[in-house]
Structure formats: C-alpha cells, structure tokens
Amino acid sequence: MKELKNLTKYIITAVFLIGITACSGDGGEYSNQQQNQSGVIPSVEAVQARYGSLPLVERFSGNVRSENQVALYPEISSVVQEVYVQNGDFVKRGDPIVKLNTGILEKQLQQAEANFKISNAQLKQAQAQFNEIQSEYRRVKQLEEKDLTSEAEVDQIEGQLLSAEADVELG
Known part of the structure; x- marks a missing residue:
C-alpha cells in the first residue's frame, strides 16, 4: 500500500x-x-x-538462474528423434527425456554380431587345423625316434605347428 x-x-x-x-x-x-x-x-x-x-507491470532485463540444474551427458552419440520434456519441466530419475534415432546403432550391432560369428568360425577352423597338425607332429616325432624320417620333415612340421598355434591365438 x-x-x-x-x-x-x-x-x-x-x-x-x-x-x-x-x-x-x-x-x-x-x-x-x-x-x-x-x-x-x-x-x-x-x-x-x-x-x-x-x-503494476514492470519489465526487467537480466539473467535467470535456477536453483537446481543438472547437466545431461548422453552415454552414446546419436541424433535426437523426439523430445519429451521442455525447459522447466519437473522430471524424476528414470523418466525419458529424449528419444534417440537408433537405426544406425542397430545396424552397427548387426554388423558386430556378424563379425563375431565370422571370428568364431575362423577360430574353430584354426583349432581344427592345429589339432590336425599336432597329430601329424606326433606321428613324425614317432617316426624320428625310429630314424624313419628326415630332419627337414621334422623341421617343416614344427614350423607348421607353430604357425597353427599362432592362428589359434589370433582367432
């Protein structure tokens, strides 16, 4: 008054x-x-x-600061498809704020799953080849003990065994 x-x-x-x-x-x-x-x-x-x-209408210029402010950082990088809240809306933990376009991420996931299957197949193939060379190595070693094979053949099978073992480790 x-x-x-x-x-x-x-x-x-x-x-x-x-x-x-x-x-x-x-x-x-x-x-x-x-x-x-x-x-x-x-x-x-x-x-x-x-x-x-x-x-009583008054106009002021200035900056408005909220008492509670939270910075949002996404865990993934993607294009925002839809926004569910506006500035000043009250949100609780777990409430959706935005919807991201996940089309690219889904395709990347499919590609990664396909690459995983290919890698598993290559590993199985390398293990099978290793097992085959390992049994061949045992056979050559038995022949070497009886002096029925040459040193060159033993050296060759040892090299193949080392190569197959490295293929398994890479797979």
Missing part, C-alpha cells in the same frame, strides 16, 4: 511538472519559435486525480 501511495505521488508530481512546463513561456512567440525548430508539439493531458489501483 505504501508503494501505491508513493507511485501516486510520483504521477501527480509528473503531471504537475508537465503542466507547468507547458504553460510557461513569454506569450507565444518563443513557443512558436521552439515549435518550428524542433518540429514537435509537446502533448499534455490533464486528468483529475483519483484513488484506485494501477496496473
């Missing part, structure tokens, strides 16, 4: 000052000269003072 009385005083004072300024002058010649120089005719409106409520 005190603010309303102060505001009323300011309005009455402003109207009074405008009225005095508009009525002052030396009879018209100065006023006409001033009017011709600036090109603007000052407008004055006189109203009767009265009690009542005034619309």
Whole structure:
C-alpha cells in the first residue's frame, strides 16, 4: 500500500511538472519559435486525480538462474528423434527425456554380431587345423625316434605347428 501511495505521488508530481512546463513561456512567440525548430508539439493531458489501483507491470532485463540444474551427458552419440520434456519441466530419475534415432546403432550391432560369428568360425577352423597338425607332429616325432624320417620333415612340421598355434591365438 505504501508503494501505491508513493507511485501516486510520483504521477501527480509528473503531471504537475508537465503542466507547468507547458504553460510557461513569454506569450507565444518563443513557443512558436521552439515549435518550428524542433518540429514537435509537446502533448499534455490533464486528468483529475483519483484513488484506485494501477496496473503494476514492470519489465526487467537480466539473467535467470535456477536453483537446481543438472547437466545431461548422453552415454552414446546419436541424433535426437523426439523430445519429451521442455525447459522447466519437473522430471524424476528414470523418466525419458529424449528419444534417440537408433537405426544406425542397430545396424552397427548387426554388423558386430556378424563379425563375431565370422571370428568364431575362423577360430574353430584354426583349432581344427592345429589339432590336425599336432597329430601329424606326433606321428613324425614317432617316426624320428625310429630314424624313419628326415630332419627337414621334422623341421617343416614344427614350423607348421607353430604357425597353427599362432592362428589359434589370433582367432
């Protein structure tokens, strides 16, 4: 209420000052000269003072900061397909905020699964080849003990065995 009385005083004072300024002058010649120089005719409106409520609308410029703010960081990188909340909406833990376009990620997953199956098949193939060469190595070693094979054949099968073992480790 005190603010309303102060505001009323300011309005009455402003109207009074405008009225005095508009009525002052030396009879018209100065006023006409001033009017011709600036090109603007000052407008004055006189109203009767009265009690009542005034619309209290004020405009301010500035920055607004929220009390609680949370930074969101996605676990994956993707294009946002749909947004479920707006600025200022209240959300709880686990509430969906956005929907991501997962088409590319699904295709990448299918490709990774296919690569995994291929790698498993290659590993099985390498293990089978290793087992085959290992049994061949045992046979050659038995023949070597009886002096029925050459050193070159033993060296060759040992090289094949090492190569097959490395293929299994890579698979």
